Amino acid sequence: MTLHSTSDPISKERLRLWLRMLKTTRMIESCVRDKLRSEYGTTLPRFDVMAALSRFPQGLKMSQLSDVLRVSNGNVTGVVDRLADDGFVVRVAVAGDRRASLVQLTDKGHAEFATQATAHETWIDDMLAEFGPDDLGALGVRFEALMTSLEGKD
Amino acid sequence: MTLHSTSDPISKERLRLWLRMLKTTRMIESCVRDKLRSEYGTTLPRFDVMAALSRFPQGLKMSQLSDVLRVSNGNVTGVVDRLADDGFVVRVAVAGDRRASLVQLTDKGHAEFATQATAHETWIDDMLAEFGPDDLGALGVRFEALMTSLEGKD
Numbered sequence: 001m002t003l004h005s006t007s008d009p010i011s012k013e014r015l016r017l018w019l020r021m022l023k024t025t026r027m028i029e030s031c032v033r034d035k036l037r038s039e040y041g042t043t044l045p046r047f048d049v050m051a052a053l054s055r056f057p058q059g060l061k062m063s064q065l066s067d068v069l070r071v072s073n074g075n076v077t078g079v080v081d082r083l084a085d086d087g088f089v090v091r092v093a094v095a096g097d098r099r100a101s102l103v104q105l106t107d108k109g110h111a112e113f114a115t116q117a118t119a120h121e122t123w124i125d126d127m128l129a130e131f132g133p134d135d136l137g138a139l140g141v142r143f144e145a146l147m148t149s150l151e152g153k154d
Numbered sequence: 155m156t157l158h159s160t161s162d163p164i165s166k167e168r169l170r171l172w173l174r175m176l177k178t179t180r181m182i183e184s185c186v187r188d189k190l191r192s193e194y195g196t197t198l199p200r201f202d203v204m205a206a207l208s209r210f211p212q213g214l215k216m217s218q219l220s221d222v223l224r225v226s227n228g229n230v231t232g233v234v235d236r237l238a239d240d241g242f243v244v245r246v247a248v249a250g251d252r253r254a255s256l257v258q259l260t261d262k263g264h265a266e267f268a269t270q271a272t273a274h275e276t277w278i279d280d281m282l283a284e285f286g287p288d289d290l291g292a293l294g295v296r297f298e299a300l301m302t303s304l305e306g307k308d
Binding site: 016020120129135146151 | 168170178179185274278279280284287290301303307
């Protein structure tokens, strides 16, 4: 079975696939936002910042954190401020650079993120239950190739 | 070739696919935003509103437009105001309902959207060039099934 219609140019098929990708991605993201709020009283930007910091236990400068998240420094600053107020992250001075500081997850932050990340994996597992092992293998290869091709166009 | 690793539980594979979907979707969306701005001096919300109106030539009430776009009425109002200032949309009174009005694309709006939509299709065609006819058929089927399954969970 294929959805490719011989009367449409291939650009129309690509557009249709893109609109489906966009719609499913937005539905999943919106569900993740709702669950983060209702179950953990947190937001996707907070979750994303904690996820980035959990991968760099030695800490990240604000500029590195922005790079990892691909968002503007200004937005990240507010999120980090509120995470610090909650005791999930700390700013640590960098030896030899008085103006720079590293943001690190605290022990409390690591524990909280571990809980949220486990729940997040369960939500995604449930939402993508439609995709079995064979689908995941095939789709993984296609998206990996797409990602490489998009990075080449940057 | 498959990326499925036997040591990982399938939930990890689903999470990995989700992170790839999210990353590629954000890259494509960000590229579309950049091109809309640099080539047409417009934004994705403006493009989305015009796209919705182009599918309903008889016009849409503000609440219907918000439903179609799945965003809050407040955001749409500002976008429609600016599109009206530019002469791309008009508000038309509804017979028998003094408080309601329909938003319609003007002839100028239809012409502008046709130009932008053609360019948009070309950008997507270029970014998804990695996907040939067989990929598009197979991915279309998988995403259609995913969309149906997600809508069932709503």
